[in-house]
Amino acid sequence: MGRVLAVIIWIITLLSVLLFVSGKWWFPAAISEHAPALDRQFLITILIVGISFTAAQVGLGWMIWKYRDTGKRDDRAVYSHGSNRLEVVWTIITAVVFISLGVMGQSVWASLRLHDAPPGSYTVEAVAQQFQWNFHYPGKDNKFGRTDPKLIDDSALNFVGLDSSDPAAADDAVTSALAIPVNRPVELRLRSKDVIHNFWVPQLRFKQDLVPGMEIKVHFTANRVGKYELACAELCGQLHFKMKSYMLVLPEDEIQTLQGLGQEQFQAKIAEYLAKYPLPNY
Amino acid sequence: MSVEHHEGVHRHPAPTSFIRKYIFSVDHKVIGIQYILLALVAVLVGMAMSLLMRLNLSWPTTHWPILATLFPTGAPNGVMTPEFYLSLVTMHGTIMVFFVLTTAPQGGFGNYFLPIQIGAEDMAFPVLNMLSFWVTLVGFIVILLAIFVEGNQSIGQWFSALGPSFTGGSGTVGPIGGWTGYAPLSAVGKIAGPGQGAGMNLWVISIAIFCIGSLLGALNFITTLLNMRTKGMSLMRMPLTCWAWFTTAVLALLSFPVLLGGGILLLLDRIAGTSFFIPSGLYISGILSGSNPNFPLHTGGSPILWQHLFWFFGHPEVYIAILPGMGATSHILATFARKPVFGYRAMVFAIFAIGLLGFFVWGHHMFISGMSPYSAIAFSILTLSIGVPSAVKTFNWLGTLWGARIRFTTAMLFALGFVSLFVAGGITGLILGQSSLDLAMHDTYIVTAHFHLVMGVASIFGMFAAIYFWLPKMFGRFMNEPLGKLHFWFTFVGVYTIFVPMHIMGIVGMPRRYASFGEYEFLKTLHPLVLLVSVAAVITITAQLIFYFNLIWSIFKGKKAGDNPWEATTLEWTTATPPPHDNFAGVLPTVYHGPYEFAVPGAPRDFVMQTDVGADIPGGDGHNGHKH
Numbered sequence: 001m002g003r004v005l006a007v008i009i010w011i012i013t014l015l016s017v018l019l020f021v022s023g024k025w026w027f028p029a030a031i032s033e034h035a036p037a038l039d040r041q042f043l044i045t046i047l048i049v050g051i052s053f054t055a056a057q058v059g060l061g062w063m064i065w066k067y068r069d070t071g072k073r074d075d076r077a078v079y080s081h082g083s084n085r086l087e088v089v090w091t092i093i094t095a096v097v098f099i100s101l102g103v104m105g106q107s108v109w110a111s112l113r114l115h116d117a118p119p120g121s122y123t124v125e126a127v128a129q130q131f132q133w134n135f136h137y138p139g140k141d142n143k144f145g146r147t148d149p150k151l152i153d154d155s156a157l158n159f160v161g162l163d164s165s166d167p168a169a170a171d172d173a174v175t176s177a178l179a180i181p182v183n184r185p186v187e188l189r190l191r192s193k194d195v196i197h198n199f200w201v202p203q204l205r206f207k208q209d210l211v212p213g214m215e216i217k218v219h220f221t222a223n224r225v226g227k228y229e230l231a232c233a234e235l236c237g238q239l240h241f242k243m244k245s246y247m248l249v250l251p252e253d254e255i256q257t258l259q260g261l262g263q264e265q266f267q268a269k270i271a272e273y274l275a276k277y278p279l280p281n282y
Numbered sequence: 283m284s285v286e287h288h289e290g291v292h293r294h295p296a297p298t299s300f301i302r303k304y305i306f307s308v309d310h311k312v313i314g315i316q317y318i319l320l321a322l323v324a325v326l327v328g329m330a331m332s333l334l335m336r337l338n339l340s341w342p343t344t345h346w347p348i349l350a351t352l353f354p355t356g357a358p359n360g361v362m363t364p365e366f367y368l369s370l371v372t373m374h375g376t377i378m379v380f381f382v383l384t385t386a387p388q389g390g391f392g393n394y395f396l397p398i399q400i401g402a403e404d405m406a407f408p409v410l411n412m413l414s415f416w417v418t419l420v421g422f423i424v425i426l427l428a429i430f431v432e433g434n435q436s437i438g439q440w441f442s443a444l445g446p447s448f449t450g451g452s453g454t455v456g457p458i459g460g461w462t463g464y465a466p467l468s469a470v471g472k473i474a475g476p477g478q479g480a481g482m483n484l485w486v487i488s489i490a491i492f493c494i495g496s497l498l499g500a501l502n503f504i505t506t507l508l509n510m511r512t513k514g515m516s517l518m519r520m521p522l523t524c525w526a527w528f529t530t531a532v533l534a535l536l537s538f539p540v541l542l543g544g545g546i547l548l549l550l551d552r553i554a555g556t557s558f559f560i561p562s563g564l565y566i567s568g569i570l571s572g573s574n575p576n577f578p579l580h581t582g583g584s585p586i587l588w589q590h591l592f593w594f595f596g597h598p599e600v601y602i603a604i605l606p607g608m609g610a611t612s613h614i615l616a617t618f619a620r621k622p623v624f625g626y627r628a629m630v631f632a633i634f635a636i637g638l639l640g641f642f643v644w645g646h647h648m649f650i651s652g653m654s655p656y657s658a659i660a661f662s663i664l665t666l667s668i669g670v671p672s673a674v675k676t677f678n679w680l681g682t683l684w685g686a687r688i689r690f691t692t693a694m695l696f697a698l699g700f701v702s703l704f705v706a707g708g709i710t711g712l713i714l715g716q717s718s719l720d721l722a723m724h725d726t727y728i729v730t731a732h733f734h735l736v737m738g739v740a741s742i743f744g745m746f747a748a749i750y751f752w753l754p755k756m757f758g759r760f761m762n763e764p765l766g767k768l769h770f771w772f773t774f775v776g777v778y779t780i781f782v783p784m785h786i787m788g789i790v791g792m793p794r795r796y797a798s799f800g801e802y803e804f805l806k807t808l809h810p811l812v813l814l815v816s817v818a819a820v821i822t823i824t825a826q827l828i829f830y831f832n833l834i835w836s837i838f839k840g841k842k843a844g845d846n847p848w849e850a851t852t853l854e855w856t857t858a859t860p861p862p863h864d865n866f867a868g869v870l871p872t873v874y875h876g877p878y879e880f881a882v883p884g885a886p887r888d889f890v891m892q893t894d895v896g897a898d899i900p901g902g903d904g905h906n907g908h909k910h
Contacts, residue, residue, distance in 0.1 A: 001690035001767070008775065009702055016706075016782045025786045025811070027722070028804055042719055049709050056676060056705040063683035064698060068690065069620065076888050077881040078685030082625035086681070087674065091628075094673040098712065102666030105716025106659050112721070113655035130475065130566070149563035149570060161565075194566040195467040195474060196585055198650070198725065202791035202804055206721040211585050211652045212466060213561025229802050233725045233793045235460050237467060237475045238365045241796035279803050 006065035013057040017050060028202050028280065031224040031249065035205040038108045045101060112206065117187035117219035122180055122255070125189045127160045128197035128210040130237050133230065133245040134159040135178045137266070138168075140259050145169020152193065159193075173258075173266035177274060179248040181255040182225050190216045198234035201247050203280070207233055222249040227277035248273050294408060296863035306416075308408035309863060313415050314394030315756065318749075320419060321386035322830075324377050325742075327426075329823050331374040338362045338370075340816035342798050355433040356455050364797035365476040368458040371795050372477070373429055375461030376485065379599065380492050381422050383741050387606030388534070389415065389499055391748050392527040394756065396503060398854040399521050401512025401871050403864045406505040410498050418495035421488045428484035429456035432477075441480065447471060447553050450480035457485040460795060462596065465559030465588040469551040473566050473577050486549045493542035496534050503531035512853075514873030518630070519892065521852045521877040522623060525630050526609025529637040530602050536641070537598040544591030557583035589651055593644035601640045603737045604704075605633060607744020608675060611700040614747050615682050616878040617850045618694035620888055623878045624681030628674055635671035643668055649720045658717045665715035672708050676701065687881075687888075691848070692766030696747035699774045700740050706778070707735025710785065725795075728788025731781045739777045746773070746829070753836065754843030758859045761840060765832040769825060776822030783811040851891050852877050 030039060067077075117123075125136040125144055138144045145168045152161035162169050180186045190199060192210040199218075200207045208218045232243035250258075250273060258269055297303045307313060337346065342361075349357035356366030393411065397404055405411045430437045431450035438451020458477025459468040463485065472479045507528045511520070547558040555578045562581035564571045572579030616623045623629060645653065645661030679701045688694065710732045713719050723729065746769075754760050787808050792799065799805045799812070846855040853873070857866050871893045879890035 001695075002688055005690070005695065005698065008771075012702075012775070012778045012782075016778070019782060019786060025790050025807060027789060028791065038718055038722060041716070042713070042722070045713050045716065045719065049712050053706060053709050056680070056709075057702060059680055060683070060698070060702055060705075063680060063686070064688065067619070067683060067686040067688050069687040075687065076883075077619060077621040077687045079622070079881045079883055080624065080685065081622050082628065082678065082681060086677070087625050087628045090677045091670060091674055095667065095670045098666045098669045098673075099663065101712060102663040102716060105662060105666070105718045108718035109649075109655065109658065109662075109716075109721070113658070113717075149565055152565045152570065154565075154568050194564055195470075196464055200791075200793065202722070207650045207724050209651050212564055213583070213585065214652055216652045229804055231793055231802060235368070235458075235464065235467070235795045237458065238368065238477070240368070241364060241793075241798050242801055244801050282804050282807050 002064050002068035006061040009057050009061040009064070013054055013061075017054060020046070020050065027205075028282065030205055031203040031222050031226070031228065032205055033221040033223055034108055034112055035203075037111075038205045041105060041108060045105070048097065048101060112218070112220065117217065118185045121185040121187040121219055123187045123189065124178060124180065125160070125191065126178070126199060126210065127191050127193060128199075128232070129154075129159065129193040130195065131239040131243045132159070133176050133178070133243070134174055135176070136160050136162070137173045137175075137258070139171030139173060141168055141171055143168040145172045149193070171260075171262070173261065173263050175267055175270050177246045177248060177270050178230060179250055179255070179258060179270060179273065180222055181252055182249050183221065183223055184252070185219055185221050187217055187219045190218065195236050196234045197232045197236050197243065200231045200233035201228050203228050204247075209234055225249050225251055225277070227274060227279055229279065246274060248277060294404070306412060308404075308412045310393050310397050310405045310408065310411055311756070311861065313411050314390050314392070316415050317385045317389035317393060317418070318391070320415075320422060321382045321390060322833075324381035324385070324422060328374050328378040328382060329826065331370045331377070332819060333823050334362070335367060335370050335374065336816040336819045338367050338797065339799070340813050342800065355453055362797075363455070365458060366455045367797035368795065369429070369455040369477055372457050372459055372461060372485075373425070376425060376489070378738065379461055379603070380489065381418075381425070383603035383737065384492075384496065384599070385418065386745050387603065387610075387741060388503075388527060388530050389418065391610065391745070391752065392503060392530070392606060393499075395752065395854055396524055396527050397506060397510070398857065398861060398865050399524050399852055400507060400510065400515050401853050401866070401873065402506060402510035403866070403870070405502045406510060407502050411502050414495045414498035414502065417491060417498065421491035421495060424484050424488035424491060428481045428488060431480045431484055432456065438480070441484070445553060448480050448483055452479060454479065455481075457481040459485070462589075462592055463548070465548060465551070465585050466561070466564065466583075469548055469559045469583075469588075470564065470566060470577070470580075471552055473569060475567070483549065483552055486545050486552065490542055490545040490549070493538040493545065496538045497542075500531040500534040500538070503527055504535065507531075512870045512873060518627070519873055519876050521609075522612040522626070522629055522633075523606070523609035525633050526605045529633050530605045533598040533602050533605075533637055533640065537595040537602070540591055541595035544588060544595070547591075548588065551583070555580075557581055559583045559585055559588040561585065586648070586651055586653055589648050590644070593647045594641075596647065597644040598637075598640045600733070600737045601636055603741045604744070605636070607700060607741040608633070608704075610744045610748040610751070611679070611697045612682075613852070614693050614697040614751050615679055615701075616880065617751075617848055618689045618691055618697070619682055619686035620689070620880045621682055621686045621878075622876070622880055623678070624684070625678040626876065626878070629678050632671035632674045632678075636668060639664060639668040639671070646715055646720070649717045650724050662715055662717040666712065669708070669711060669715075676705055691750070692761065692763055692770055693747045693751035695767065695770045695774075696743050696750060699770065700743040700747060703735055703740040703743055703777065707732060707737075707740055707781075711736070722791070723788060725793055726788035727784045727792045727794060730794050731784035731788060734784075735777070735781045739781065746770075749833070751848070752854075753833075753840075754847050755854055755859055755861070757837045757840075758843055759836050759838075759840030760843050760847070761836045762832050765828055769828045769832065772825035772828070773822060776818055776825060779818035780815050780822060783815050787811060846891075849887070849889050851875075851879055851889050853892055856891060856893050
């Protein structure tokens with residue numbers, strides 16, 4: 001019985017490790033500037049995790065294999081209550097490894113979250129609502145028109161409550177897809193109209209909740225042109241799984257083309273770009 | 283004023299009527315069994331729900347005629363609606379976390395064995411103990427009603443006297459919110475869509491009731507352990523199970539009141555128009571807050587406050603679920619390794635360290651919630667440091683096996699399985715605890731995999747080990763060993779097959795709580811893994827029928843057990859099988875030794891019971907390290 005269990009533990013360990021190193025399933029290729037550092041930290045961490053997991057399981061299997069009861073009358077186990085020296089050694093080693101990992105694990109976080117977006121960032125306001133994304137662009141004047149919840153009217157397609165009497169709103173546009181420039185810092189100002197949603201583009205390697213009553217600013221730089229799926233990653237109700245849109249990372253000239261357009265032309269152009277760019281191959 | 287000491291002040295006469303003996307019993311042993319029965323029923327409901335979820339995820343368009351019959355509102359035409367799926371997610375989580383993982387390990391086995399293991403006749407407050415179970419049972423009934431109150435016309439009217447928000451029968455499904463019930467989705471009521479009506483009220487009320495039941499239990503455990511240990515039972519001679527139950531009780535005492543408070547505020551937001559968690563200016567389903575009687579004016583609330591209150595409870599809750607399993611595993615490993623627990627003292631400190639640190643890490647559930655990025659750094663590093671006492675426990679379990687003479691009973695197999703699964707599930711905390719990595723990992727299937735392995739499956743393995751180990755004492759009969767081993771093999775291989783692939787899904791980016799993955803191209807490559815997980819889940823869940831059959835059959839027809847069938851050392855094995863009403867037939871035992879004196883050189887047998895007089899034990903007494 002013991003030997004069977006030991007072998008099964010070893011087989012499970014081997015298959016688990018193989019599943020991770022097979023390379024068949026992994027992160028989608030990253031498209032943001034901070035992603036390589038995050039991927040590297042993930043790799044270091046999963047190596048430590050994998051080694052610890054394998055060592056513990058192989059060790060457990062070894063104990064089970066080796067120290068089974070022989071059934072002999074006077075064959076007793078080793079009488080030991082432990083070893084203070086060992087306790088100190090493994091406490092210190094794990095503390096050093098785990099806490100160093102924890103400290104290292106703050107650097108990407110700090111670079112993204114402890115600083116404001118660099119000046120001149122391309123700024124878009126994201127306003128989520130149940131099962132729909134709205135992205136509000138300031139237009140040529142680079143100023144967001146005034147918005148007010150009292151002006152929101154979904155049936156009139158004023159999803160973000162834009163005040164049309166504000167001159168700054170005249171050149172604003174609102175679309176369900178996010179269009180951002182490549183290789184330029186982007187600042188998203190995240191808001192929600194109703195419940196909590198979460199902005200999740202796997203290739204960007206970050207998530208952020210959109211919390212009603214708050215405006216949360218995040219920034220990043222995308223470095224590969226293309227079209228990417230945007231998902232909601234915080235349970236927001238019945239059709240949570242369908243709260244999908246796209247993020248377009250566009251060359252600077254296409255972003256400039258969008259800048260001068262009014263709402264309808266803006267939307268038409270976005271539709272054109274959505275058709276132009278294929279999704280990455282998965 | 284003088285204090286008089288009475289011999290056996292807590293003694294109450296053995297009841298004679300059936301109702302006082304088995305239903306409204308104040309005997310901790312009966313109450314323990316009642317808690318275990320509750321968990322056995324609740325876990326069936328929770329498992330059936332996971333089965334349904336897996337059916338939906340792998341065969342989303344297949345028509346299952348039986349589903350149409352069983353769930354006319356949830357699966358018309360035999361295909362589940364997304365809201366039905368989300369309702370299953372919510373109720374599976376709630377039922378499993380509260381009514382399974384918090385009842386059987388603590389209220390069940392803790393209730394039955396803590397008083398016996400410390401040499402007490404009963405709990406300190408037997409009536410409170412009875413109340414704690416019955417309050418918990420009411421909570422369970424309310425959560426079941428929450429499932430049906432919207433879907434069933436007649437149940438829908440039961441609570442309508444409490445107000446319009448309690449009127450169900452709208453023909454939709456149970457509550458939707460996940461087991462975390464994030465506001466404002468959970469706070470604004472019917473306007474936010476299906477699953478936010480009367481069922482959600484009952485969900486909140488059920489959890490509040492559960493909190494009260496758990497508090498009563500926790501008070502009892504702490505008082506009993508501190509005041510009612512028998513002569514010679516010093517703290518450092520207690521079995522590790524008792525340390526685990528005690529620490530769990532302290533965690534419950536400090537964390538459940540916070541959830542209770544949060545739950546009351548959430549309920550007030552839902553039914554009294556308050557705004558604790560609802561900010562101003564919400565616009566939901568085409569209606570602005572305050573512009574319509576269906577959506578009254580709300581202002582000034584904070585959605586993140588709910589998360590802080592919930593997780594201040596929710597993270598200690600993880601340890602409430604797993605600590606008793608750790609205790610049982612240490613206890614059973616030593617017994618069947620025929621060896622003292624390696625590093626008993628370190629094990630006690632580790633339990634305490636886990637319990638203490640467990641209160642300072644709740645923010646790791648909220649890295650991306652919008653809370654301060656600086657506090658995220660503190661929470662992250664504290665979270666990684668909680669891995670240290672967890673690793674210390676693992677090292678000591680391996681140390682206990684080193685040089686052992688292992689007897690492979692089913693209980694031992696499950697205890698060894700616990701160690702394996704605890705490592706597999708716990709170690710990925712190193713990934714999820716880092717704020718940077720959580721940017722990618724948050725709310726994906728790697729989180730699902732992590733907590734299912736460590737707080738779900740490992741805890742359940744602890745409980746399986748406990749039931750195979752202690753059933754002979756509780757009912758005087760062994761579980762059937764061949765069936766038990768069959769159950770173990772299916773379950774052990776099964777849970778790994780279910781949960782290891784989920785880590786991969788998380789790395790690819792698959793979000794949790796999705797009724798279907800068909801919308802997203804980047805998830806399409808995962809389809810074979812989704813199918814594998816579902817098939818494994820169907821097999822593993824079916825295999826649990828072996829356990830249920832074995833349990834029921836063994837209680838009535840199993841092989842008879844003596845007083846100490848496992849040649850174990852602690853006090854529960856010194857008394858009759860099953861124990862008499864007052865546990866020790868009027869004579870409380872006196873303790874002379876530490877709890878795990880196996881393989882003592884020179885002793886006549888390979889184990890020295892805690893009550894054995896005169897045995898000379900070098901370095902015994904539960905002390906760490908050799909004495910030369």
